[in-house]
Amino acid sequence: MKINNQKLLLLLLSICFLTFVNAQKKANISKTPPMGWNSWNWYGKHNINEKEVKKVIDFMVENGLKDAGYNYVIIDGGWRDTKLGNNGELLTHPVKFPNGIKPLADYAHAKGMKLGVHVVPGTHDCGGDLVGGYGHEEVHVKQFVDWGLDFIKLDKCRFVDKDCNECPKAKNGGWDEAVVEASYKKWSRLLKECGRDIVFSISAYEYRDWYPEVCNMARTTFDIRAKIHSGGADFVKPTKFKKAHLSVMEIAEENNKVAKFAGNGYWNDPDMLITGIQGLSRKEQTSHFGLWCIMSAPLMLGNNLGHMDKFEKNLILNKEMIAVNQDPTEQGKIIKREDKTQVWAKKLKNGDVALLFLNLDDTKQRDISINLKDLNITSKVKARNIVDHKDLGIFKNTISMTAKTHECKMVVISNI
Template sequence: MGWNSWNWFAEKVTDKDIRQAADLLVSSGMRDAGYVYLNIDDTWEGSRDANGVLHTNAKFPDMKALADYVHGKGLKLGIYSSPGPQTCARFEGSLGHEDQDAELFASWGIDYLKYDLCSFHNKVMRQAYSGDSAEAMVHQYKMMRDAYERMHQALLRSGRPIVYSLCQYGFDSVWQWGPEVGANLWRTTGDITPTFDRISLIGREQAGLARYAGPGHWNDPDMLEIGNGKLTLDENRTHMGMWAMLAAPLLAGNNLSQLTPEITSILTNREIIAIDQDRLGKEADRIFAEGPIEIWARPLADGSKALAIFNFGEQRAYLRGISLHLEQAGAAKGWNARDIWMAKELGPISDSTPFTVPRHGSVILCLSH
């Protein structure tokens, strides 16, 4: 859980912005709700000196001092690089300097590394093995895995615990090999945008990936867009609820200086965060889909079950005659339900208990007996 600079600041992020974000994570209550990683995305990088040591650019005059400031707020600092010669924004990447950069990050006090494929995919892989033949693709993907393994080993040699986040957009079914290269999380999809169509597509594409996630290694459907764009209250809740059901990393990307009570209440909802962060670490499976209605369920460590009803349609949905599929969720008739968004006890439910779900909305239930 944390906050990343890219969705709001993109290439304009500065040292001042990160310090202000640290202050606001504390004052808003987000830090105390669990958002502790403050992650600088692309465009902090300067040039390398004659010894190959990477320096920051003018926007970040002293990264060690910034890390000290962030740590002083009870937060952790994250940074960004690429296994290629350049980052996505065409700044200096880590290709051929993995050990130097890992040691540098450790010396600054960095706690999290987002490692973004970008130019390694577009230049190195394709130049080494051109073409789209099956053989070329195998070689390209092996190069990609080797590149991520090189930084994994460099991070280990640095001696500092650093969360390792792979950003390579789900290529080559990364969920199958991510743990082998030391990843703590890996992107399963292309970039998110603050539109409900994109958010809902990404969420639904996670079906079938639950068996690859667990404590210490997570599927990452990308950062949260809650509070960005023109998302409605129901769309923001659906976004948060789906990521919680997916046991996804919760990395906010909104303007912290303009937090509204509505957005703060969604991001800091203790019950929905508890589902996301449940120590059992079991990602939800989709147990029903018909038209715009989907039902997802996941088991929780205390024996209860989380069940989510999503309405991806353009009209309010009145669930009459649609089974809740309690047995598939691991529950049964007579279990008690609590509506998380409404913070309301509903009492015993059955498969035929009716629900009304707003357009682009969701109902998140905690089922217990």
């Protein structure tokens, strides 16, 4: 009996040790929210190819994006062939990616960048191609390791019959919720055990309470409305349909609900950034980027890098805003709502607090204020506008900002 108890104790200790090691590995891979660029919002499924991917890598290296922290390039849908190989392996598109993925990963690594791809855990991708990983997970993970990948976006898409006859009518893409959980947990285990550090990004369109233990980042909503979608991006206008592409503020509101779960190597993902010529005004783009920064969201650009103007480039390279985003202390959240305005706050590791004053009014300028006591601050503070890089002086008791329609004022306050 004593021997059996000793064996049981050793088994339990081994399990605890492995759990600790896996948790530490996950936290080390994504100590801060990942930053990079994803092909989907601009190129979609049909316009991405290996030549464009190399151009993106070169641009990010040569124009300061890599140095600012944007070091992941993610090839979303469009890189695969329309079916799997004879052994269930993933095949690259013979025309758009004739040389395969490994040469692109090698190219990225030689430039100090990292590469990732979009894959699906079910039977079909979201366009109906029979390329899903269900039943082939081990084969696919081995391919990722052999290719030298650094990031996997696992998009739920479809789980239906082979010919996709059920695709148009399948509820929840044909998925049973228990199968969703089991499938993603299997992928998580295989990636943790694969011997390579790979960021695991889940795209399953809503938050689930098992995400923080399973992955490094996970989508909390349906897709953001971007250039690729009819009508382009929108800042605040609600969608007509529950499962349609969402506006910036619809997504921010949903992501705010799960703020407390972020941290320790897991980050809530409110989808890609839609800066540039995708439908938002300059003020809205600044508010959008500011929201993603204060929410500690992964900063995945979804824009046309080669056509950025000076405004857009300066925005996404704003060091002070990025510093707030990369501070791992917590995910910022809404602390005040009043008369079509919001105040968001995020505590920073040095004791400072980042604040975002947001005007959601479609027509009028608004004065927005917060009482320092609501932030548990009783002393005077100095404030700095981190959008415009200007010191604002000393404040006591209350901080007030004036914001134009859909504009934000983002400041960092420090005790003095």
